[in-house]
Amino acid sequence: MSPKRDNNREIQDSTTDFFLKVIKKEKEKIVKENPIKENTNYTKTLDKMGRFYNYINQTLDKILSNRISVMLLSLIMTVILFLSISGGEFLSSPTSGTTLENVPVRIEGLNDDYELSGVPKHVQVGLIGPSLDIYTTRLSKNYEVYVDVNGLSRGEHTVSLNTRDFPNTLTVMLVPNTLKIKLSPKVSATYDLGYRFVNEDKMDAKYSVNVKKMAVSSVNVRASQETLNKIVKVEACIDVAEKIDDFSQDAPIKAYDSSGKEVKVEIAPTTVHVECGVDSYHKNVPIKVNYIGVMPEGYQIVNYTLSQSDVTVYGDEKAINNIQAVQVDVNIENINQSTSIGNLSLKKVEGVNKLSIDTVSVTLEVDKVISKKFDKIPIKILNNSSKNKVSFVGKGQYASVSIMGSEAKLSTLTNRNIQATIDVHNLSLGTKKVSVKVAVDDDSLKIKLLSSSKVTINIERK
Numbered sequence: 001m002s003p004k005r006d007n008n009r010e011i012q013d014s015t016t017d018f019f020l021k022v023i024k025k026e027k028e029k030i031v032k033e034n035p036i037k038e039n040t041n042y043t044k045t046l047d048k049m050g051r052f053y054n055y056i057n058q059t060l061d062k063i064l065s066n067r068i069s070v071m072l073l074s075l076i077m078t079v080i081l082f083l084s085i086s087g088g089e090f091l092s093s094p095t096s097g098t099t100l101e102n103v104p105v106r107i108e109g110l111n112d113d114y115e116l117s118g119v120p121k122h123v124q125v126g127l128i129g130p131s132l133d134i135y136t137t138r139l140s141k142n143y144e145v146y147v148d149v150n151g152l153s154r155g156e157h158t159v160s161l162n163t164r165d166f167p168n169t170l171t172v173m174l175v176p177n178t179l180k181i182k183l184s185p186k187v188s189a190t191y192d193l194g195y196r197f198v199n200e201d202k203m204d205a206k207y208s209v210n211v212k213k214m215a216v217s218s219v220n221v222r223a224s225q226e227t228l229n230k231i232v233k234v235e236a237c238i239d240v241a242e243k244i245d246d247f248s249q250d251a252p253i254k255a256y257d258s259s260g261k262e263v264k265v266e267i268a269p270t271t272v273h274v275e276c277g278v279d280s281y282h283k284n285v286p287i288k289v290n291y292i293g294v295m296p297e298g299y300q301i302v303n304y305t306l307s308q309s310d311v312t313v314y315g316d317e318k319a320i321n322n323i324q325a326v327q328v329d330v331n332i333e334n335i336n337q338s339t340s341i342g343n344l345s346l347k348k349v350e351g352v353n354k355l356s357i358d359t360v361s362v363t364l365e366v367d368k369v370i371s372k373k374f375d376k377i378p379i380k381i382l383n384n385s386s387k388n389k390v391s392f393v394g395k396g397q398y399a400s401v402s403i404m405g406s407e408a409k410l411s412t413l414t415n416r417n418i419q420a421t422i423d424v425h426n427l428s429l430g431t432k433k434v435s436v437k438v439a440v441d442d443d444s445l446k447i448k449l450l451s452s453s454k455v456t457i458n459i460e461r462k
Helices: 002-035 035-064 067-084 129-140 317-321
Strands: 095-108 114-117 121-132 142-147 155-158 161-163 173-174 178-198 208-214 218-224 232-237 247-256 267-270 271-279 279-294 299-307 310-315 327-333 339-345 352-355 359-382 389-392 400-404 418-423 431-436 437-440 444-450 454-460
Touching: 095 129, 114 218, 114 267, 114 310, 178 208, 178 247, 208 232, 232 271, 267 454, 279 299, 299 400, 310 317, 327 339, 327 359, 400 418, 400 437, 418 431, 431 444, 437 444
Parallel strands: 095 142, 178 232, 279 327, 359 418
Antiparallel strands: 095 121, 114 178, 121 173, 142 161, 155 178, 178 218, 208 271, 218 267, 232 247, 247 271, 279 310, 299 359, 310 352, 339 359, 359 400, 389 454, 400 444, 418 437, 431 454
16 A cells, blocks of 8 residues: 555656646746836835835824924924033033133123223133033023122222022032222213224225215213223224225224223214215336345446336325335345346335335346546536636646446446536635545446545636
8 A cells, every 4th residue: 555655646746846847937938028027026115115205204294283292302302412412421420510611791780970990891600510400501501690889889899799590509609709890980071083994904905095074073982080091092983895986984983092902981972974085096106226235345236127117106196196206125235246136025105005016026237346547537627607717736637536336337438437526616816725526427336536635726817
C-alpha cells in the first residue's frame, strides 16, 4: 500500500509544478503586453500618502478654526520657545542669579520749576531667585526703576532708588542703591539764534547752502543758572542732506557748550522756520607748486610739469571770487635727479566746498648746479629825471657777478641777460656813494655781486 501512496504523491507534485509553470508563463506574457500594470503598487502607495496629507490638512484647519485649540497650541509653542532659550537651565538649577544692564531710571514727582541733577540715565539691577522667575522677568521686561522727588525742596538730597513690578520671589539689588541729587530752580534767559548745517556729508560738495531767512532771531532758554552758564551758543540745526535746490524747513533748535556738546534745556520755540538757497558757483583757477624743504647742495629744479595745470573750485560766490590759485605742496628733500611724484593732495581753501580734482602728479626736472663768473657788466643809471650829468669815479662803471644755476642754462647766458643798476632819484649835486643792484632775467638762477656793493659817482649840471 505504501508504494501506491508514494506514486500518487509524485503524480500530485508533478501536476502542481506543471500548473505553476503555466501560470508563470501567462504572468510573464501579461507583463510583456501591459508593462504599466507593474507600477500598480507604486500608484497605490502614492494614493495612500495623498489621502494622509489631506487628512493632516483637514485636521490643522479644524484646530486653527477653533479658538481654544489655537490658545492651547500657542501655549505649547511658548513653552517650547522658553525651553529653547533657557536650555532647560531652570530645571537643573531652580535658584540662580543674573544682572540686568542699562535699566532706565524713571523720575517721578519732579516740579516743573526745578531742574534735577545727579540721577543717572541707567543703572544695573542684580536678581537672585528662582530661575524660572528670572527668565520670565528678563523676557517680559515689565519692571521699573525709579526715583521719587515729590515734596523735596531746592538744594542737595540723598535719595533711594526704588523698584516696582519685580516678582516677590526675587531679591532685587540696585547699583547704585542711593543717589546724591540736587534740585535747582529754573530761570530764563534770551539767546541770539544762530544756525548750523547737519548731514553735510550727505550733500554733494559742489553745492553750497546759504540761509536767506529765519523766522526768529532770538529764543528763550529755561534751565538752572548753573546749566545756563554752560551754554555758548544756541543754533537751529538745518538738515542739508541731498539738497540741490532752494528749500525751507522747520529746523530744531538746540543749545551747545564750548566743546560742541548739546546741553539739555527748555527752549521756546523748539523749532524755527528757515528759508535756504542752494548754489553751485564755480570757477577755474591755476594750480601752483609750493616747494617744501631744501634740495641737496649742488642741485636745483629747472622746470616742473603738473598732470593738470588748473582746477575747478565750487562754493560760496563771495569766497570763490577771492581765490586766485590752489596750491600743492611738493617735498623736495633728498631729490637729486629728475623724478615724478604722484597723488599729491591739493591744499584745502577756506570757502571752497569741492574741487574738481583732489590730487595731481608732478614731474620735476632736476639738474646739477654750477657757478659761473661774469665780468664787465655795465652799470646803468636809473631815474635821472633832472637830466644831470652822472659820472663814475675810477673804474666803478662796471660790476662783476657770480651766477649759480644749471649747466644748461648757464651755457647760454651772456652779459646781455644780466643787469647792474644804480638809482639816482632825489640825489643832489655833488659826489655821492650809491648802492649797486644786480639781477638776471631767469628767476631760477641765483646771482651774487662780486665787485663792490657801492660805487662813487659825481652829479653835475649839464
